[in-house]
Amino acid sequence: MLAHLAGLLGFLLAPGVGNVIGPLVVWLLKRDAGEFVDDQGREALNFQLTMLLYGLISSLLCLIGIPFVLVVYVCGLVFSIIGAVKSSEGMRYRYPSLLNWNLIR
Helix, strand or coil: HHHHHHCCCCCCCCCHHHHHHHHHHHHHHHHHHHHHHHHHHHHHHHHHHHHHHHHHHHHHHCCCCCCCCCHHHHHHHHHHHHHHHHCCCCCCCCHHHHHHHCCCC
């Protein structure tokens, strides 16, 4: 749950710092606590890395008039909260496949 919520640090800190560093630190510190913790930490980290890439791409697209940045941030917020709630209930949460590339396996 903490790894999913740590991704929300990007809303408090500079985007790209908090939303990736938070889940990375939680995953690195807690991945040996069990298979479920490792799985959900990796899932949260992959999602935040994907959101970072989408954010960078959409920021560049905004320069030519296509404002997707807001959509990326709203998706990041909503799905991080859903992931935290589901994992706190002991359920394995998977982000939608279009929004989550498995960069870390």
